[in-house]
Amino acid sequence: MYNFDFTRPSTIKEAVAAIGAGGQALSGGQTLIPTMKARLAMPETLVSLTGIQEMKGICTNDAGQICIGAATTHAEVAHEVAKSYPALSDLAGHIGDPAVRNRGTIGGSLANNDPSACYPSAVLGSGAIVKTNSREIAADDFFQGMFTTALEEGEIITEVKFPVPQKANYQKFVQPASRFALVGVFVAKFADGVRVAVTGASGEGVFRWTEAEVALSKDFSAATLDGMAAPSADGMISDLHGTGAYRAHLVKVMTARAVVAA
């Protein structure tokens, strides 16, 4: 690790100013700190977001959306939404290990947009809204490919607003070593249709499997998927842990399982 300065502001405004002055946001540090330890990142100033009360905690707004502060840890989410949004709670409760869940945050995970991360599938699958210091971004616009998001330079995520579906489930088939998602599928059934978001599989990061959405919107059953082809293996990640064809196959298997479990 290289030397760096450290600040811990207590308001979003101060944080944005410090980042604007050349600092880098530090939330749970579960991605950034290991990168710094390996000397792969060398921020001059770290701006911790963990002292900002307005970015922490969970509530339900008048529209019935679950609003999660960006600096809320995975463990808190797992605990707090267990009743109100069990699928989201279950997803958060299976990220990494207890240490990771007690430090890592939803905002950090989304900003990082790791193609194998879990949260992006819940955000996209729920049609959630990502709120930043300057605007609100629909999930469909937020994720822009592997490790890439709609965030502008210096912009930070402050909150995520989740509409609550009638039924939902997340199925994670783990990459055996890292236990991130080799393929993770988040299925959410709303009154006006079904959303299916897939993480881990595509080189472009999280995506919606629209064919399955159409079919499941008509008939929300695993049997509907039986006759369907798996999504195309083109553009799927191929690595030591599985070929693109395997991942494509798993997308279908995990989608069916999510429908059954929802």
Add this chain to the structure above:
Amino acid sequence: MPKDSGIGVASKRREDFRFLTGRGKYTDDVALQGQLYAVMVRSEVAHGKIKKIDTEAISEMPGVRAVFTGEDFSEVGGNPAGWLINSRDGTPMREPKRPVLAHGKVRHVGDAYAAVVAETLQQAKDAAEKLAESAVIEELPAIVDMAGAISDSENRVHDEIDDNLCFDWGWIEDNREVVDKALTSSPHVTTLQLVNNRLVPNAVEPRSSIGEYDPGTGEYKLTTTSQNPHLTRLLICAFVLGIPEHKLTVVAPDVGGGFGSKIYHYGEEALVLAAARKLGRPVRWTADRSESFLSDAHGRDHLTTIEVGSTMDGEILAIRTSTLANVGAYLSNFSTVTPTFLHGTLMAGPYKVPHVYVNLKAVFTNTAPVDAYRGAGRPEATYSLERAIDKLSRELNLDPIEVRKKNLLTPDQFPYTSPVGLIYDIGNYQNTLDKAIELADLKNFESRVKKSKSNGKLRGLGLSTWIEACGIAPSNLVGQLGARVGLYDAATVRVSATGTIQVMTGAHSHGQGHETAFAQLVASKLGVAEDAVEIVHGDTSKIPFGMGSYGSRSLAVCGSAMDRAVDKIIEKGKKIAAHMLEADEIDITFENGNFTVNGTDKSKSFGEVAFSAYVPHNYPLETLEPGLEETAFYDPNNFTYPAGAYLCEVEVDPDTGKVTICSFTCADDFGNVINPMIVDGQVHGGVAQGIGQALTEQTVYNEEGQLLTASYMDYTMPRADDLPFLKVDHSCQTPCTHNPLGVKGCGEAGAIGSPPAVVNAVVDALNRGGHAVTHIDMPLSPHRVWQAMQG
């Protein structure tokens, strides 16, 4: 009434108190006045010519005290292979020099070519990074694939070795033709090609070394993560740095696991000593996890073709194997004996096979050195054999259990001279097999298959009946076979005036619980309380000599030395007691801690005799020296032969290829057992590692020689939730006939017997599910199993 102490009792591990309360003291915990930090500069390319290392560029950086390169060690020796192997044509193996720091060329990613010593770790890292940036290394084509390596005379790992071949070994060469003929005339021949996957040892404590030098006395001290401190001292003194052996103390304090990787001497140990000498201050180095992946000696990495000839009803007639074994870029200390005498000699397994021939070519590649890893050679032999027998059974439509029963040696056939040169002293392989079958509730297996099927899962059963050779010995035999060291061990038993006992052993405990088991051994023999006995290990200044812990030798060899030393104590005690009791020495019996005159109630306790030895007021000073301390060296006259039967039941998820181990049953024969709880733990750990090899662990170098699985993000260690509850039994005991304790060793068994049982089970499950799969190479990751099912 169950006993609560002594042999056969599950005494709690006394060392766990300090480990579990954070009071263990590991090398990196040792803090010394004035210490400096060393950081190794490691190659980022697999193969390259070192053109320029600009040490001047960093010499002025903050805190930098010294920079070393290969040049600095060009005058000293190299780290040798411990075993000379001759090729089939009688020529000796090719043995390139393994320098302290790479010189001229770098030969694998992670090969250290320089070292920086600075006041703080950060300063040393900063300077090392700068040095690496300014170094000029001309990249050469990487030699990674073994078959390619030996057919390529252009690209050489070592310029003087034209075909990258270390040796081409035949065992037993004189039998080659007979075996060929036997195979040709066999009614059935099964052929199987298999990969024994390369493993990264991943001890929880990374390697770490601290060098000290005292200019006042000329004495050196090395504190290091070693399974084998005396061997490390010997290698550094006799081969590498030329330090007089009496001027170097090697201490291996608490060590957090080794699995083989800490048997060997590594360049970093010589580096910190040389740096301490140059700078007159202690110099320390600790690997980070990435360095461990890149620079610890890896394990296994064999490519084998096995042929098994048999009758149509499964009687084995002949076995022939042909193997390429990767030794990596340099010969690590045991890298030449592991694939040969620890592998080829086991190729008959527990079976009565008339003809066996093993051919093995050891190949240099631009990868990390490969050496002994838990089991060392024996898992490779067992895997090949047990997989092939399973395939043979399937081809002949025979029950794999029956095929094994047909071929297992029977108790009346011992001692048995195998066609690959070992003499098995004793065993009862039928017993362990029957026991495993009983414990695994095999009679209800078919109903479990049905139940799995109704849940959409494929269930399968896998068996392996395995044997190993432990406690490698005797010295005169291993010497004839090429060993450059003896394989005995030593112990000193020192009784104090108050009757407490210190035992100095050449074994080294790095998780095995020696401090408990050895104390049980000595205490029960002397009839004293276990807590009156202290086991001292891991310090060359305290212990007469030793060959360390590996190869499941500690109890069989070092424990036997201890037993001999205790015998001498008792003998001397009898003389003292005879004097005290005014009796004849031959009339004294020692039992339950008392020296008694036969047929009388006249007796002296062990404590009284010890006191008299140190306060010799009433003592036969004319004929006997005072004091009560004895040393014994013990050189066994054979290996020991633990054996057992392992049964594994798996479920395969046909949709994803994921394998779940439902049950795993081990019936082992370890001979006599000193502490059953510790033995259970050793088997648990071994099986966990075996399941890791079978299902999860994979080491991948790409064509450029980059290690793709260089962190836990990609290298899959087995975790608790990958493992079933293990059924472990060691009640079938045929005590070893040639050591005084009747013990055989249990440290590696689990890792030897389990991989084939797991793979056999998965192949069985797939076949029961209608997939005609004959073999899948380890690790059986979900992806690989799924692919095999796609045909």
